[in-house]
Amino acid sequence: MAPTLIRTRTRDALIAAARSLVLGRSYGAVGVAEICAHAGVKKGSLYHFFASKDALVLEMLETLYRELEREVLRPSLECELPLRGRLGRFVDRLHQFEIRAQAEVGELPGCPFGNLALELANWNSAVRMAVAAHLEALRGHFQRAIETAVQRGELPQASDSARLSEQWLAQVEGVLLMAKARQDADTVLHLLPALETLLPVRPVRDEERGNH
Amino acid sequence: MAPTLIRTRTRDALIAAARSLVLGRSYGAVGVAEICAHAGVKKGSLYHFFASKDALVLEMLETLYRELEREVLRPSLECELPLRGRLGRFVDRLHQFEIRAQAEVGELPGCPFGNLALELANWNSAVRMAVAAHLEALRGHFQRAIETAVQRGELPQASDSARLSEQWLAQVEGVLLMAKARQDADTVLHLLPALETLLPVRPVRDEERGNH
DNA sequence: ATGGTAGTTGACCGGTCGGTAAGTTGGAAA
DNA sequence: TTTCCAACTTACCGACCGGTCAACTACCAT
Numbered sequence: 001m002a003p004t005l006i007r008t009r010t011r012d013a014l015i016a017a018a019r020s021l022v023l024g025r026s027y028g029a030v031g032v033a034e035i036c037a038h039a040g041v042k043k044g045s046l047y048h049f050f051a052s053k054d055a056l057v058l059e060m061l062e063t064l065y066r067e068l069e070r071e072v073l074r075p076s077l078e079c080e081l082p083l084r085g086r087l088g089r090f091v092d093r094l095h096q097f098e099i100r101a102q103a104e105v106g107e108l109p110g111c112p113f114g115n116l117a118l119e120l121a122n123w124n125s126a127v128r129m130a131v132a133a134h135l136e137a138l139r140g141h142f143q144r145a146i147e148t149a150v151q152r153g154e155l156p157q158a159s160d161s162a163r164l165s166e167q168w169l170a171q172v173e174g175v176l177l178m179a180k181a182r183q184d185a186d187t188v189l190h191l192l193p194a195l196e197t198l199l200p201v202r203p204v205r206d207e208e209r210g211n212h
Numbered sequence: 213m214a215p216t217l218i219r220t221r222t223r224d225a226l227i228a229a230a231r232s233l234v235l236g237r238s239y240g241a242v243g244v245a246e247i248c249a250h251a252g253v254k255k256g257s258l259y260h261f262f263a264s265k266d267a268l269v270l271e272m273l274e275t276l277y278r279e280l281e282r283e284v285l286r287p288s289l290e291c292e293l294p295l296r297g298r299l300g301r302f303v304d305r306l307h308q309f310e311i312r313a314q315a316e317v318g319e320l321p322g323c324p325f326g327n328l329a330l331e332l333a334n335w336n337s338a339v340r341m342a343v344a345a346h347l348e349a350l351r352g353h354f355q356r357a358i359e360t361a362v363q364r365g366e367l368p369q370a371s372d373s374a375r376l377s378e379q380w381l382a383q384v385e386g387v388l389l390m391a392k393a394r395q396d397a398d399t400v401l402h403l404l405p406a407l408e409t410l411l412p413v414r415p416v417r418d419e420e421r422g423n424h
Numbered sequence: 425a426t427g428g429t430a431g432t433t434g435a436c437c438g439g440t441c442g443g444t445a446a447g448t449t450g451g452a453a454a
Numbered sequence: 455t456t457t458c459c460a461a462c463t464t465a466c467c468g469a470c471c472g473g474t475c476a477a478c479t480a481c482c483a484t
Contacts, residue, residue, distance in 0.1 A: 010462080025334060026240070029240060031442075032441085042464075044445085045461075052442080052443080107334040115330050118330055118331070118389055118392060119240075121392050122319040170390050171383055173385075173389045174384065174385040175382045177326055177385045178378070190375070194410055197409055198410070243471065244472060245472090253432085258473095260431065261431095265473090429482090430479105431478105433478075436476105438472105439472095440469105442468105442470105443467080444465105444466080445467100446463105446464090451458105451459100452460105453456105454455100
């Protein structure tokens with residue numbers, strides 16, 4: 001009933017088209033004409049619903065991040081497992097996310113936020129700032145998972161959760177960059193488990209684990 | 213005397229301009245008109261020396277990679293120090309490379325090859341293939357450094373140098389992505405030492421080192 | 425002096441870019 | 455039935471894209 005909940009068919013089609021095309025290529029390599037054609041809509045309609053190409057991409061990124069949180073981040077990093085188990089789930093969910101996106105979009109997208117952060121670095125735009133904010137939010141998920149593990153005694157009390165989360169983010173972005181460059185989702189499975197190695201203690205043997 | 217050694221002033225200026233602009237922004241965001249203006253040359257001259265924008269960028273990348281090898285890779289990864297020392301030098305040289313580029317170009321470039329690999333992924337062009345080749349060459353430097361360390365007994369004989377070099381490359385690319393997104397060269401110093409952590413043994417204490 | 429040639433120039437090409445605005449349509453409220 | 459407005463279409467804009475081309479200049483070998 002709330003008017004803002006009425007999502008027009010055209011509006012959704014435009015967001016979906018922008019998502020498919022921008023994830024498959026890049027921001028600059030996709031034009032509004034192509035987005036409209038892919039959505040089965042004329043250009044004028046795009047500018048009826050969105051103030052600009054930027055505004056459309058901005059909203060697409062918003063929905064994309066929410067989906068990433070719902071299907072990858074929360075089910076893995078916030079579950080009840082110990083940290084290593086959560087990491088395993090994260091790698092697996094991320095792998096499946098890439099595979100699904102590859103099937104839908106036609107190209108393996110890597111990390112859409114990392115991609116745009118690189119492409120739009122030194123470009124003053126609202127998109128650039130939103131992308132940076134999403135990357136920071138992603139890092140926040142990592143940091144909270146680490147802090148939870150510290151509280152549970154799985155990691156030393158002195159662990160620097162801020163720096164560790166940054167190193168995790170760097171590793172994730174680097175692995176996704178290589179996966180996209182190679183168009184190979186399995187690269188995620190092969191390289192991302194190294195996230196464990198970045199932790200301040202070696203992989204904990206079962207008999208060693210517990211409060212210390 | 214050899215005719216091919218006569219590098220015209222114009223030619224060099226075009227390569228330098230392409231380097232400065234493409235590193236500062238991206239491939240798609242820089243046009244030939246802008247490159248020519250930055251080089252103080254008219255567009256016709258560009259197409260006298262280069263067959264296309266692609267050909268110019270291709271040659272720019274070639275010289276850039278040679279410089280990277282000369283000033284970063286070889287002095288660090290191929291020196292006589294133990295692996296940890298070589299890694300420290302690598303981090304430091306890379307940090308200085310970013311700072312110098314930031315001073316010359318105006319923007320922190322991150323890894324030019326990683327940037328282009330992302331931007332041109334799923335784009336069939338000669339530039340894309342050259343970029344992939346340069347990334348693979350970079351990984352080769354890492355792998356050789358690791359294999360040398362194995363031969364010297366600094367790492368276990370069973371070390372998987374191919375996979376380790378891939379994880380290093382991912383970490384380097386990820387850190388440079390974040391450094392570029394933040395336009396902060398110190399990010400390299402803060403995050404890249406994690407390369408050590410990816411090695412199959414914990415940081416070796418001095419009294420522990422030696423053949424095993 | 426003369427012809428050849430590498431370098432340079434400016435005008436120009438078709439195509440595409442993001443964006444605009446006037447006009448048409450259809451359905452719900454009055 | 456009339457009015458009104460959101461949804462949508464069509465035609466168009468100026469700017470810029472990578473690239474072409476014929477003409478011109480400067481210099482060098484003959």
